[in-house]
Amino acid sequence: MKAKIARILENTYEACVKEGDLDANPLPQYVIEVPNRAEHGHYAANLAMALASIQKRPPRKIADALLSRLADAEGIIERAEVAGPGFLNFWVRDQVWRSFLIHVVEEGEKFSASTLGKGNKILVEFVSANPTGPLHLGHGRGAALGDTLSRILEHCGYELVREFYINDAGRQVRLLGESIYSRWRQSRDPEYPFPDEGYHGQYISELAQRISNETDLESLSEEEAIALCADRGKEIMLQEIREDLKNFGVEFDVWFSELELHKSGLLQETLRLLQSRGYLYEKDGALWIKTTEFGDDKDRVVRKKDGEYTYFASDISYHLHKKRRGFDKAINIWGADHHGYVNRVKAALEAQGIDGQWLHVLLIQLVKLWKGGQEIKMSKRAGQYVTLRELVEEVGRDAVRFLFLTKNHDSPLDFDIDMAKKRDPNNPVYYVQYAHARICSIFRKAQEESLALPSQPQEVVNRLELPQELELIRIMAQYPDLLEEISKALEPHRLTYYLTELASAFHRYFNLGTKDPACRVVCQDPKLTQARLLLAQGARTVLASGLGLLGVGAPERM
RNA sequence: GCGCCUGUAGCUCAGCUGGAUAGAGCGCCGGGCUUCGAACCCGUAGGCCGCAGGUUCGAAUCCUGCCAGGCGCGCCA
Numbered sequence: 001m002k003a004k005i006a007r008i009l010e011n012t013y014e015a016c017v018k019e020g021d022l023d024a025n026p027l028p029q030y031v032i033e034v035p036n037r038a039e040h041g042h043y044a045a046n047l048a049m050a051l052a053s054i055q056k057r058p059p060r061k062i063a064d065a066l067l068s069r070l071a072d073a074e075g076i077i078e079r080a081e082v083a084g085p086g087f088l089n090f091w092v093r094d095q096v097w098r099s100f101l102i103h104v105v106e107e108g109e110k111f112s113a114s115t116l117g118k119g120n121k122i123l124v125e126f127v128s129a130n131p132t133g134p135l136h137l138g139h140g141r142g143a144a145l146g147d148t149l150s151r152i153l154e155h156c157g158y159e160l161v162r163e164f165y166i167n168d169a170g171r172q173v174r175l176l177g178e179s180i181y182s183r184w185r186q187s188r189d190p191e192y193p194f195p196d197e198g199y200h201g202q203y204i205s206e207l208a209q210r211i212s213n214e215t216d217l218e219s220l221s222e223e224e225a226i227a228l229c230a231d232r233g234k235e236i237m238l239q240e241i242r243e244d245l246k247n248f249g250v251e252f253d254v255w256f257s258e259l260e261l262h263k264s265g266l267l268q269e270t271l272r273l274l275q276s277r278g279y280l281y282e283k284d285g286a287l288w289i290k291t292t293e294f295g296d297d298k299d300r301v302v303r304k305k306d307g308e309y310t311y312f313a314s315d316i317s318y319h320l321h322k323k324r325r326g327f328d329k330a331i332n333i334w335g336a337d338h339h340g341y342v343n344r345v346k347a348a349l350e351a352q353g354i355d356g357q358w359l360h361v362l363l364i365q366l367v368k369l370w371k372g373g374q375e376i377k378m379s380k381r382a383g384q385y386v387t388l389r390e391l392v393e394e395v396g397r398d399a400v401r402f403l404f405l406t407k408n409h410d411s412p413l414d415f416d417i418d419m420a421k422k423r424d425p426n427n428p429v430y431y432v433q434y435a436h437a438r439i440c441s442i443f444r445k446a447q448e449e450s451l452a453l454p455s456q457p458q459e460v461v462n463r464l465e466l467p468q469e470l471e472l473i474r475i476m477a478q479y480p481d482l483l484e485e486i487s488k489a490l491e492p493h494r495l496t497y498y499l500t501e502l503a504s505a506f507h508r509y510f511n512l513g514t515k516d517p518a519c520r521v522v523c524q525d526p527k528l529t530q531a532r533l534l535l536a537q538g539a540r541t542v543l544a545s546g547l548g549l550l551g552v553g554a555p556e557r558m
Numbered sequence: 559g560c561g562c563c564u565g566u567a568g569c570u571c572a573g574c575u576g577g578a579u580a581g582a583g584c585g586c587c588g589g590g591c592u593u594c595g596a597a598c599c600c601g602u603a604g605g606c607c608g609c610a611g612g613u614u615c616g617a618a619u620c621c622u623g624c625c626a627g628g629c630g631c632g633c634c635a
Binding site for chain 2: 031033034035036037040044046049052053058059083084085086087130132167169170171172175197284285286287288297298300301302303304305306308310311312335336337338339340341342343363365366406407408410411412414416419422427428430431433434435437438441442443444445446449478481482485489493494497500501504507508510511512513514515517520521522523536557558
């Protein structure tokens with residue numbers, strides 16, 4: 001709907017220029033918004049204010065000029081006015097809203113599909129947890145964010161790939177093997193040392209148990225046994241990670257192995273490329289990359305004195321590979337503790353002639369867990385933390401996914417388990433789901449009375465006249481615009497707020513019927529009932545679509 | 559010390575990317591079910607948008623400097 005208003009404004013501007021009311025200049029950046037206050041119209045535009053400095057005239061004068069030549073070819077505007085410092089406020093005709101509702105019902109969930117991303121390929125890399133331990137809450141937040149963002153981008157027409165980068169090459173996998181092996185040895189020799197930086201946690205002992213059941217570790221040398229523990233441990237953990245994510249509603253298109261990067265020779269090739277561009281040099285026996293030439297604080301080591309490549313070297317190569325795969329944009333979702341990394345990866349990309357803007361890194365801040373009014377402290381080193389699996393088992397997938405998206409990713413998130421488990425208004429996920437279930441209940445009631453959606457909606461839709469009914473349609477009309485804005489700003493949390501608002505408008509409308517039976521959806525008048533069923537169906541469509549994009553269920557009963 | 563993030567109602571957070579009288583949920587206080595689901599609705603109270611400057615028609619939003627909190631500053635991954 002915003003696009004329609006924009007077209008009117010553009011045509012109006014051209015008309016004003018043509019008639020000599022305004023000087024010929026390119027259209028400036030301006031905003032069309034849904035005002036907070038109803039008396040400011042259905043839509044408001046700040047075009048006249050944006051033009052003021054260019055045209056060197058007061059904004060209200062410009063607004064008056066625009067208004068006098070309003071180019072509303074389709075005839076959708078009921079009323080327009082100049083207000084405040086120079087806003088153009090628009091009221092759209094009721095008939096237009098009613099037609100929009102029919103459009104929603106006829107198209108179903110695809111009514112909000114967009115061509116914004118047509119022909120654009122995006123890679124979203126998220127979670128990317130080391131296969132050395134179970135997923136924790138931070139991974140869960142990243143999973144919810146990455147998956148919902150992916151779903152929204154796909155909905156807006158982008159060609160999208162979800163990718164999980166597996167850090168299976170470095171020392172940490174070796175350490176996993178040593179930790180498992182040590183626990184196995186300790187089961188018969190309690191004095192056997194545990195590695196200094198080893199992985200703690202119950203799961204290590206469980207892995208030791210499982211692997212020693214599969215294989216006769218006694219028959220292997222220590223070195224062979226550790227290698228086997230590392231290999232199997234990694235495999236099993238990866239399998240668990242996949243399962244956890246699947247249960248969380250998240251599936252990846254590509255599982256990209258760091259080890260493959262080494263094996264395929266891609267890593268060496270990347271370094272040769274950098275070498276030929278003159279960005280590598282030797283110092284103190286190590287190989288360095290000149291990231292300082294691209295804004296990094298200091299140069300970074302890519303190959304250590306001992307000949308091993310750094311994690312950073314893999315990452316440079318990995319991101320170059322992403323670029324080569326033809327993506328127009330890469331989005332990475334990282335924990336905030338990796339923020340120091342952003343500049344150096346971008347610097348390395350620029351060293352290879354790639355614009356750093358190509359890579360978008362979303363940093364997610366910490367998740368704190370609260371229970372019984374107390375923070376549950378987590379320590380990865382001590383192996384004490386709540387896993388994603390435990391949280392999902394305790395509070396349910398829907399609540400976890402929804403609540404992880406009620407805050408901007410760069411703001412820390414306090415997750416209150418007691419609140420999340422409540423099936424009451426403290427919990428916004430049930431508030432939204434309840435609206436959906438309520439609508440389903442209305443349709444069950446209608447069916448009992450042999451009433452259904454009209455076959456000729458045009459003939460009854462004019463019966464929607466209550467302000468609350470038209471308001472509900474207007475909120476539905478914001479949905480496609482919102483999804484496009486989310487796609488541009490990469491801010492999926494806005495969807496949860498929108499759905500809460502939509503649910504609220506529906507509950508408000510529904511409650512009219514508790515005071516006045518004439519306001520019920522299923523009422524005495526069959527035509528009016530049909531019209532209201534259209535409205536309910538539209539609201540249900542948007543709620544189901546939005547919940548679907550969040551990866552949250554849209555229940556018919558609760 | 560340097561870098562990134564955060565600071566908005568008692569609490570947890572939004573604030574459409576610079577717009578009009580700053581919003582929501584919870585909590586407090588008060589009201590609403592005899593037929594579509596009360597897991598709901600309606601109302602009251604509650605604000606130096608961390609502080610101080612600056613930019614302009616206009617700032618919670620942009621810039622500078624402080625203050626407070628979180629995270630990060632390895633030839634670890």
